[in-house]
Amino acid sequence: MAKLTYDDFKQRLSIQDVLVDAGYTLNRRDGLRYPSYVRLGSDGRRIHGDKFIVTANGQCCFQPPTQKNYNVIGFIKAHPEMFSDYTPGMDKDRLVNLVCNRLLNNPIEDRETKIVTGHQQMPTFSLDDYTLHKFEGGNKETHKPFYPYFKPRGLNLGTQYAFRKTFFLAERQSEDGRVFKNLSFPMTVPGKDDHIVGLEERGRKKPDGTSYKGIARGSNASEGLWMGSPEATKLQDAKRVFIFESAFDAMAFYQILMGKGSSLDAEAKKELSHAVFASTGGNPSTRQLEGLIRNAKDATFHIGFDMDEAGRNFAEQFKTLAKKENVPSNRIVREETSPGYKDFNEELLAILARQNNPLAKDNVRDDLKDYVDSFRKHPEDIPGVKEVLHPNDSQIDLLPKSLWQLYAHYETLYEDAYTMQHSRLVAPEDKEEIKDKALEAGKVFRNELAQALGVKEETEAENEEKNVAAGVDMDADGNIEVNESEETKHHGMRR
Numbered sequence: 001m002a003k004l005t006y007d008d009f010k011q012r013l014s015i016q017d018v019l020v021d022a023g024y025t026l027n028r029r030d031g032l033r034y035p036s037y038v039r040l041g042s043d044g045r046r047i048h049g050d051k052f053i054v055t056a057n058g059q060c061c062f063q064p065p066t067q068k069n070y071n072v073i074g075f076i077k078a079h080p081e082m083f084s085d086y087t088p089g090m091d092k093d094r095l096v097n098l099v100c101n102r103l104l105n106n107p108i109e110d111r112e113t114k115i116v117t118g119h120q121q122m123p124t125f126s127l128d129d130y131t132l133h134k135f136e137g138g139n140k141e142t143h144k145p146f147y148p149y150f151k152p153r154g155l156n157l158g159t160q161y162a163f164r165k166t167f168f169l170a171e172r173q174s175e176d177g178r179v180f181k182n183l184s185f186p187m188t189v190p191g192k193d194d195h196i197v198g199l200e201e202r203g204r205k206k207p208d209g210t211s212y213k214g215i216a217r218g219s220n221a222s223e224g225l226w227m228g229s230p231e232a233t234k235l236q237d238a239k240r241v242f243i244f245e246s247a248f249d250a251m252a253f254y255q256i257l258m259g260k261g262s263s264l265d266a267e268a269k270k271e272l273s274h275a276v277f278a279s280t281g282g283n284p285s286t287r288q289l290e291g292l293i294r295n296a297k298d299a300t301f302h303i304g305f306d307m308d309e310a311g312r313n314f315a316e317q318f319k320t321l322a323k324k325e326n327v328p329s330n331r332i333v334r335e336e337t338s339p340g341y342k343d344f345n346e347e348l349l350a351i352l353a354r355q356n357n358p359l360a361k362d363n364v365r366d367d368l369k370d371y372v373d374s375f376r377k378h379p380e381d382i383p384g385v386k387e388v389l390h391p392n393d394s395q396i397d398l399l400p401k402s403l404w405q406l407y408a409h410y411e412t413l414y415e416d417a418y419t420m421q422h423s424r425l426v427a428p429e430d431k432e433e434i435k436d437k438a439l440e441a442g443k444v445f446r447n448e449l450a451q452a453l454g455v456k457e458e459t460e461a462e463n464e465e466k467n468v469a470a471g472v473d474m475d476a477d478g479n480i481e482v483n484e485s486e487e488t489k490h491h492g493m494r495r
Contacts, residue, residue, distance in 0.1 A: 004100070006073055009072055009073060009096070012286060012287075013104065013286065014059065014222060014287060015054060015061045015070070015075065016222055017287065019037040019075075020037070021099065022075075023082060025039070026221060036052065058313075058314070058317065059071055080095055083099050085102065124218055125197060125199075125216060125219050125220065130171060131170070132169070133171070134169075136164075143160070153416065155255060162273070163277075166247075167184065167186075169181055170201075182199075182201040182202060184199040184201050184216070185228075187219060187220070187281065189220070189223045189225075190292055190294070193227070197220035199215070199216035199219060200247055200281040201215065202248065213246075215282070221285070222285045222288070223288060224288070225279060225281070225292070226247045226279040228276070229273075235296050238274075238276040239300065240271065240301075241292060241296050242275055242276070242278065243284075243318070244278070244280075246282075249279070250277040250278070250279050250304070251277075253304055253335070254272070258272065278292060284305075286317070289318050293327060301318070301322065303333065303334050367400040370398045371399050403445070403449060406448055410445050414441075417434045417435045417437075
């Protein structure tokens with residue numbers, strides 16, 4: 001194989017691949033937008049303070065409370081002892097070549113002896129650890145256990161039937177005897193469809209409106225994706241591939257376009273049923289996207305990531321990778337999905353600016369200092385300015401547990417509210433109820449955060465056009481702006 005350069009490593013490897021190889025484990029908290037990776041001790045518990053957070057573009061990470069960003073090259077050079085290829089005194093550039101080529105399965109000549117370090121390895125995912133309950137098309141009794149998982153999201157039986165071969169209930173018993181059962185979407189590596197490498201998981205709705213979502217322990221989330229096709233089309237034969245951040249999003253999108261109010265004609269709906277729908281299970285990795293692109297040579301790719309800043313970055317990431325694989329730009333379509341979230345941090349900074357920045361004083365609570373310091377900078381090139389506040393994409397994860405749980409609660413409700421607006425299966429009063437819960441949860445988070453920071457709340461009159469309550473895109477009456485018929489028009493397949 002050709003010799004790879006540092007530019008090749010940065011383009012083809014995700015920082016998440018490198019973190020996992022260094023012994024870190026994905027710590028996917030319900031509702032948080034950007035993944036964090038933690039190290040586990042011999043007892044299986046997190047080692048406090050040893051955590052890296054992946055930045056919005058997915059190519060760098062930082063270790064709070066510091067803001068130093070590492071790409072794949074910088075991380076390996078700064079933490080050589082974390083890698084099994086390292087031996088004392090080894091040249092750092094050689095170490096980078098050894099680690100990156102190994103992760104890319106690119107053999108190199110004259111490989112030095114490999115010294116294995118003692119970091120804890122994650123157990124390999126095995127489907128044998130689970131008891132599976134499947135949705136059988138001709139057996140209505142097998143459909144009933146799935147009702148509590150799909151009904152709250154407004155996904156009807158027709159949609160469930162269309163994707164029935166690509167989900168199941170997976171039940172696992174932990175070492176302490178507890179039993180966990182989740183709706184599970186099997187993940188496979190593109191081109192290796194016969195081997196399940198992990199699960200994208202969703203739990204039942206709780207009384208408070210929240211539900212568990214995550215990736216099964218040991219899953220190969222850097223390469224594996226969930227892929228489904230109503231007509232069982234193989235990825236290599238697909239004419240259209242739709243890519244989302246969750247399997248629920250993919251199924252909801254399909255349901256909208258196949259519904260009675262859809263603008264698609266019979267021929268277009270037939271084409272849609274032969275498409276392949278894919279979920280990255282969260283932030284997409286480079287290897288996930290490359291796998292799709294390289295195994296669907298003749299497909300048109302429909303990007304269904306959220307319309308927030310992170311979603312836009314993911315879309316650009318895909319376009320960059322597609323261009324390298326010589327995919328014409330007219331075979332990449334950006335679909336309009338969720339409008340995304342308002343940034344609570346940016347709004348907070350605007351309030352602070354109007355209140356003479358009380359956080360510049362030394363009166364911040366100890367458990368909030370990491371959060372505040374994460375957007376505190378000292379620009380030397382701004383005359384007369386000693387200190388400014390500047391947001392990054394991961395402050396929420398730095399908040400005390402009580403506060404980030406409030407945000408996670410809001411975000412889960414917002415996602416449910418948005419999905420349910422598209423469904424004719426959900427009664428109008430239920431749609432209103434979940435919308436009201438989302439608005440209230442966002443308001444509670446905002447109020448609690450402002451109180452903890454000692455920030456004075458602004459009145460509606462003072463903040464009329466900000467619409468910061470709950471972080472939901474709203475019209476002048478405080479309603480979530482979702483028009484089903486218009487949304488259906490936006491989602492038409494463009495030829």
